[in-house]
Amino acid sequence: MQRRAACMAAPRCNFASTNRRRLQMTIEMIPLKNLRPTSGNPRKRFDEDAIAGLAQSIKTDGLLQNLVAARPLGRKRNYPIISGERRYRALSLLVEQGDLPKDVTVPVEVREDLSDDEILRIAAIENIQREDLTPLEEAQAIATLVGNGDGMDEIAAQTGLSASTIKRRLVLLSLSDTVKAAHSEGQINLAQAEALSLGSHEEQDGILEDIVDGWCPTPSEIRDYLIDDAPSVAMAIFPQEEYIGSLTTDLFGEDETTYFDDADQFFDLQKAAAEQLVAEFEREHDWVELVEGGFSSLQYREVDENESGGVVVQLCPSGKVEIHEGLVREDIDPSVFEAIKPKRKSTYARTVCEYFAMHKSAAVQVELLGNRRKAKEIGVAEMLRYPSVHDCFLYIADSDEGDAYMEALRGEAAALLELLGEEAYGDAFRTLLYRAHSVEHAYELVQRLDEEGLDRLFAFRSVIQFGQDKCGELDTSERSFFNRVATDIGVDMRKHWMPREWFLSRRTMGQLQAILSESGLSRLFGNGKGYKKSELVPMVARYFAKVRDMSSVKPDQQQARDWLPEAMNFPAIDPDAATPNVEADVGTNVELAEAA
Template identity: 35%
Template sequence: MTVKTIPLSEIVSNHNNPRTTFNEESIEQLAQSIKQDGVLQNLIVKPVEGGYEVVVGGRRLRSLRLLLEQGEINSNFSVPVRIQDNQPDNDNLRIAVVENVQREQMHPLDEAEAFLKLTQEGVDLKEVAAQSGVSIYFMKRRLLLGNLIDDSKTAYREEKISLSAAEALAMGNAEDQKLLLERLNDGYVLNPHKIRNMLLCDKPSVSIALFDKEKYTGSITADLFEAEDNTYFDDVGQFNELQDEAVEKLMQDLENDPDVDWVGIERDDHFEHWRYDEAEEGENGGVMIHYRLDGNVEIYRGLVVRENTKTLDDSKPKERPEFTQKAYGYFANQKTILAQQAITKNIRKAKEIDVLQRINLFRDANIKTHQAIKSLSGEQKDSAECELLTQIEQDLMEFLGIELKDRWYVFDSWGVNRSAYYEAVKSLTDEQLDQLFVLLVAISFGKEVTTREETRDSLFYLFANDLDITPRDGWTPNEEFFKLHKKDQLLAIAEACGASIGKQLYKLKRKDLIAELVAYYANSNPLQNEAQQALKDSFCPRLMQFEAEASEA
């Protein structure tokens, strides 16, 4: 390695510099230090065509260029350097990363990209960790930030979210991150705990699986910040199917075990220990399998049933909920949109709803847009079934001059000219005022419960029944709908809607079955079989129905 001085003009920046974010204040401070005392530590460079490229010393080079720009030095200023000859590029990258990590703290996203480049170059991360004084765990946390989508990275660089919130956000896929960022733009405070809860809701931990993990073909979410149980199955339906099979096999194995007198299973969140005693010494006793609703399995061995509990009338064990909270939320939002569309055509119902809303919100009449409106994607906004959304945008622009843009469902009164809005409203005709009133009431109305099915005597259903809504007039089964179901549920749907006629769909894997059903409804050409066409057109799942006597189909 040669040590010498070379003109500043011959030194070029390293386009692979792992540091992309620089603290301008620290660069200026370093420039003043160089102006007063000179360059105290050599830059490490490598020969390139037309000069030398910096390997280590990017901050010193920026400071020198700042002095050049300020006229304090000229382009021939002598810079002390060490020249590396014939050094592999991945070694140069490793040295640059170590130097940057050891010196002024790099931005975590820069560290993430640098560590990722090292892994792609095949560099041993243990060596980098040892030389830079950071742990492998630290490096893994930085690598996780590479999962962030561009908008998430921008939010973090602009300090809209903290590092810990960014790390939590990185556990989600692109769709999850976009949804959470929308909430952030709406004014929600997204702390790491809230983000993890939103991302991991309903997802079972990999650690509770009884089946061979290689059987699972879906994606997983890893949480590097919890001590245990930190990896989760994203496809809850597939997990449930595989776990059911594993529990069934476990029961069969136990029933064939000569050292087990009997086998039972209890499907509930709580195990009724009080019903059992431990078997006497020398006795085998039975085995109870506690299969919790979240998929966790606990096994209790060597049990005997207490005498005073044998005659009790045991209630039927609880079944796993038919749908996840996400699924119930989907149905709630879809039915809410249908109800809102109906309300826009019925001013009488709009006035009835408004009266009840104002009674319930008497102390704080802050009537907000229902979350169902916010849940719709950009594609849905442009579809015929959501013409309501186009109407919102057109009416608010025409009557009040409000342009909603990206956050079109948020009515932000901060900084607006209230008197101008008052004059705009006052100038509306009675017909225009009624039109705007009924629209704003409609989009504030909807299901109050979105994590389970409401009772049929709720206000939502009472109004919806009066509105005489036909779900299939504004809703069609699509991929989002089908993905909410397990394979056995999809097969039942296929039979109910006629998609299974003439096909052996039971042979398909769940994802292929979903694709088949999506294609079935995407095809708008009339079917030759009229009976099958009738099934296709009339199919409506129970949770999409409004009638009090909704069928169980």
């Protein structure tokens, strides 16, 4: 095994030697056993299957990219890995499996004179730029840059992440350890984790327990639970007798299921009590701060041994108060501070906004009942903004049989654009279809139309989205919406369709012979047996086209012009459907009559 491993390692040594000659003073061959992962690496989880796959790739193709490490510290000369821990783990796996010798050396770019902070900074940037970190790992990497004093613009430039993404990652640092672990393990998704950051750690863990027990909340439901729900008596840190409003209590009357109905009064009393806590803590601590909203660990660190610190009194959006003691303030860039600063609690909670919207919508509906013109404008505007076109449009437009259809659509679209005072950009139909870039814009357009023009546009939008459902099968029902409409307006498919090569080429010779007989073309082509199908189809198609264009026709030509497959009727006739046994029915009726 050792011999085999040595042979496999030889090409990699040659590769590394080439790099070393080309990058003098930068690339060194370092024993793998002298490399050590750094605790500051933002990547905390490694996919074992992915590491095994990378190991197999290195075993087959060699190490194609060197590792990056800092200068060794201590007598053991262990090199802290800055970049390449996945490669290090894959190489270690090959050593463990016996595919590489224990003393194997690997190419490493050694960075000189780096401080611990600089090592963490470089590792954070390189890991984020690899684009395979989890959101929590990205958050930790960004936190390293924040701790280094970088601002939002600098972090965005170095990582390639947008400001909004950076902000969303930083809020994840407000999660409890339990919730962080749950997100890493896939128990909750990113949107749920972001919503949970609004709550205290106790609230987060409580909601997580419900999720584990089977509750599947949306992010909005989590936010509502943390912000918009009525505060419970159990949250209050003020004497309950100070509250003069009403309470809602369940049948058991326990504190945790009794709620303050007047949330505004509760928050006023709760904030006053929190401010009193601040005053009490100030007597014993270096500093005390009242924080309303989320608590970000970026702004503080825990005190070291023999170090004094301060206190943060946190008034959560839900109204719950949490105390964070033993903290030291951290200096962070003002732009980062502004990005993570909790939003001020809205004047109107989501439930109140919903209350307003429902009543206003009901009032507008009542008024619209008496304004039919405006109601029609609404309907046409929504149809114009959100176009729905039946599948037949693209199907026919992409075929060589759609000239008449497309001409009709484009002609009507051009006329409607003229009524709207708009110009066609290329295809008139597509211009009209996508002219409105918002429902507000569509509303402005339809207001230009008189009553007749509005009706015409409404009819056009209704028409282009109408057609047969389930186009992959025959619609044989007389009662179907599609067939009833087609019958009511007297659609005759002979005016719109004739047999062309596409259809005829998909008939068997037996079916073509039946067409020749039914259409009267057997007088020209006999039973078709003297022709190859590839010869017969184009000749028959040309004849159907010829008689269609004639101004006057003979009886046999009229027979060809009138021919139509049974499936082109309304409703379609399915030739494969079972035919009722008429004779059996008649016989049964006779027997019943005789018995009577």
